[in-house]
Amino acid sequence: xxxxxxxILRITALNKFYSGGFQALKDIxxxxxxxxxxxxxxxxxxxxxxxxxxxxxxxxxSSGSVSVDGFDIIKDFRKTRSIIGLVPQELTxxxxxxxxxxxxxxxxxxxxxxxxxxxxxxxxSLSLWDKKDNMIMTLSGGMKRRVLIAKAxxxxxxxxxxDEPTAGVDVSLRKDMWQIVxxxxxEGVTIILTTHYIEEAxxxxxxxxxxxxxxIILIEEKDKLMEKLGKKQLILDLRDSLASVPDSMADYNLxxxxxxxxxxxxxxxxxxxxxxxxxxxxxxLADIAFRDLNTTQSSLEDIFxxxxxxxx
Amino acid sequence: xxxxxxMAIYKFEMARTRRTLVQSIVAPVITTSxxxxxxxAAIGSRIDQVDGISYGAFIVPxxxxxxxxxxxxxxxxxxxxxxxxxxxxYEMLSAPVSTLEVILGYVGAAASKAVILGIxxxxxxxxxxxxxxxHPVMMMVxxxxxxxxxxLFGFILGIWxxxxxxxxxxxxxxxxxxxxxxxxxxxxxxxxxxxxxxSHFNPVLYLVSGLRWSFYEISEVSVMLSxxxxxxxxxxxxxxxxxxFKTGYKLRS
Numbered sequence: 001x002x003x004x005x006x007x008i009l010r011i012t013a014l015n016k017f018y019s020g021g022f023q024a025l026k027d028i029x030x031x032x033x034x035x036x037x038x039x040x041x042x043x044x045x046x047x048x049x050x051x052x053x054x055x056x057x058x059x060x061x062s063s064g065s066v067s068v069d070g071f072d073i074i075k076d077f078r079k080t081r082s083i084i085g086l087v088p089q090e091l092t093x094x095x096x097x098x099x100x101x102x103x104x105x106x107x108x109x110x111x112x113x114x115x116x117x118x119x120x121x122x123x124x125s126l127s128l129w130d131k132k133d134n135m136i137m138t139l140s141g142g143m144k145r146r147v148l149i150a151k152a153x154x155x156x157x158x159x160x161x162x163d164e165p166t167a168g169v170d171v172s173l174r175k176d177m178w179q180i181v182x183x184x185x186x187e188g189v190t191i192i193l194t195t196h197y198i199e200e201a202x203x204x205x206x207x208x209x210x211x212x213x214x215x216i217i218l219i220e221e222k223d224k225l226m227e228k229l230g231k232k233q234l235i236l237d238l239r240d241s242l243a244s245v246p247d248s249m250a251d252y253n254l255x256x257x258x259x260x261x262x263x264x265x266x267x268x269x270x271x272x273x274x275x276x277x278x279x280x281x282x283x284x285l286a287d288i289a290f291r292d293l294n295t296t297q298s299s300l301e302d303i304f305x306x307x308x309x310x311x312x
Numbered sequence: 313x314x315x316x317x318x319m320a321i322y323k324f325e326m327a328r329t330r331r332t333l334v335q336s337i338v339a340p341v342i343t344t345s346x347x348x349x350x351x352x353a354a355i356g357s358r359i360d361q362v363d364g365i366s367y368g369a370f371i372v373p374x375x376x377x378x379x380x381x382x383x384x385x386x387x388x389x390x391x392x393x394x395x396x397x398x399x400x401x402y403e404m405l406s407a408p409v410s411t412l413e414v415i416l417g418y419v420g421a422a423a424s425k426a427v428i429l430g431i432x433x434x435x436x437x438x439x440x441x442x443x444x445x446x447h448p449v450m451m452m453v454x455x456x457x458x459x460x461x462x463x464l465f466g467f468i469l470g471i472w473x474x475x476x477x478x479x480x481x482x483x484x485x486x487x488x489x490x491x492x493x494x495x496x497x498x499x500x501x502x503x504x505x506x507x508x509x510x511s512h513f514n515p516v517l518y519l520v521s522g523l524r525w526s527f528y529e530i531s532e533v534s535v536m537l538s539x540x541x542x543x544x545x546x547x548x549x550x551x552x553x554x555x556x557f558k559t560g561y562k563l564r565s
Contacts, residue, residue: 018565019565056402056405056406057405057406057564058402058405058406058564059564059565060560060564060565077408078314078408078410079408080408081406081407081408082408084406086402086403086406088399088402090399092398092399092400092402093398093400094398094400095398096328096331097324097327101327104320105320105323105324106320106403107316107320108316108317108319108320108323109316109317109320109321109403109404109407109409110317110407110408111314111316111317111407111408111409112316113316114316151403
């Protein structure tokens with residue numbers, strides 16, 4: 001039975017134990033809103049693929065519940081699976097089939113009547129139309145990845161899981177993929193992608209989730225996350241070398257480079273006062289002159305690494 | 313019911329046969345012709361009639377059964393094993409198809425191919441002997457039930473197997489000997505005791521006997537017993553397949 005209109009995906013107290021006792025997912029609670037792009041980050045073996053596999057019906061959950069568009073993934077598996085598309089991590093394709101046939105097969109498998117016009121539209125959008133009669137084994141890795149996306153889109157899903165969609169593809173193709181994802185979002189498709197590439201999440205995600213050791217350790221809107229956890233640093237190139245930071249400036253927690261020519265001040269942009277003006281005044285009082293200065297902001301990658309290290 | 317899903321699996325599997333026409337159809341036809349030449353003409357000319365039937369005609373049901381069994385098993389086992397092997401099985405597991413629909417698609421295609429092959433073998437036999445079919449409807453019933461049952465068995469084998477050796481070991485070391493020892497090429501009356509009694513523990517004997525009855529109205533066991541055997545085997549396989557899908561054995565972790 002349909003229980004709720006929103007969100008599109010609701011995961012409640014989900015656990016997964018594999019035979020042998022290994023717990024791949026630990027009490028996962030997650031809600032995904034309609035039309036958003038969620039990037040799930042995590043190191044190898046964190047549980048990203050297991051989580052996706054449970055939602056898609058490939059892996060049985062040990063406990064907990066998952067609903068898609070208000071329908072339970074086990075009781076109402078036909079409804080939930082018919083609105084989900086999955087692009088797997090591995091390039092698993094029917095090597096001896098043609099592109100058109102394999103995409104048509106996927107549409108039928110997901111219970112949709114044949115629609116050559118829709119298949120054509122999908123193949124054209126992925127620049128695969130001129131390859132429609134080619135056997136998949138003759139395609140490059142990047143093209144095979146596109147075929148997998150075409151298969152996942154063949155039945156017009158409203159939720160799309162992309163399990164490391166740009167793993168092993170070149171930079172140009174990666175950017176093409178991001179464009180495809182953006183276009184799908186514009187069409188109203190909810191997208192959940194796992195990735196190792198932080199820049200990918202930084203580039204296209206609305207929200208970012210970090211999973212480690214089977215636990216979701218953070219889920220936040222990307223921009224807020226960057227603001228909240230992003231550190232800014234002021235780097236000062238000194239005119240003369242310093243042997244040590246003067247005691248009078250101990251409150252600033254300055255870092256002095258090994259050659260004594262650079263001072264680094266880390267500050268929080270969320271505070272009312274960053275302390276930069278006071279620092280420069282105090283440097284003048286201490287007779288420390290600088291030739292240049294610049295600021296840097298920590299990337300999502302820095303945030304991710306810090307989070308994973310803290311949780312491990 | 314996901315009719316489009318069933319049709320997608322069925323058509324996909326049938327397309328695989330079209331791609332491997334030589335291996336799927338031509339090879340069994342040539343092998344059968346060789347059987348007729350060696351057993352029917354060369355050896356058969358030195359054997360008296362068996363139960364009033366010429367030896368060449370006597371072996372036709374056995375040859376059909378041999379091809380039905382081996383092809384049903386290999387078609388169905390390969391059909392489900394290959395997606396597991398290359399990883400494309402993820403798509404079927406994540407699709408809105410029920411256990412029954414998956415079975416109808418894979419087993420239906422495997423059985424269809426085996427039945428088509430059985431009919432081709434029958435036509436091939438017509439070039440070597442004067443064919444007589446006393447009960448054509450019953451012949452088709454036996455062929456259909458055998459193809460379905462052993463396709464189900466092959467499907468179980470394909471789910472169980474996790475390497476190519478396991479995939480071939482059951483047909484090679486179990487099914488082929490059972491067919492050869494199940495009265496395909498001889499009447500068990502020709503065997504001395506205790507082998508005659510032992511033969512009655514071979515399930516294939518009941519299939520061959522039933523099919524042979526539909527051709528020549530001669531059988532080693534009751535026709536009803538033959539029918540009951542094949543139905544029991546079919547429903548047993550169906551129950552096992554259903555259990556395998558429900559538990560996700562070797563498919564879902």
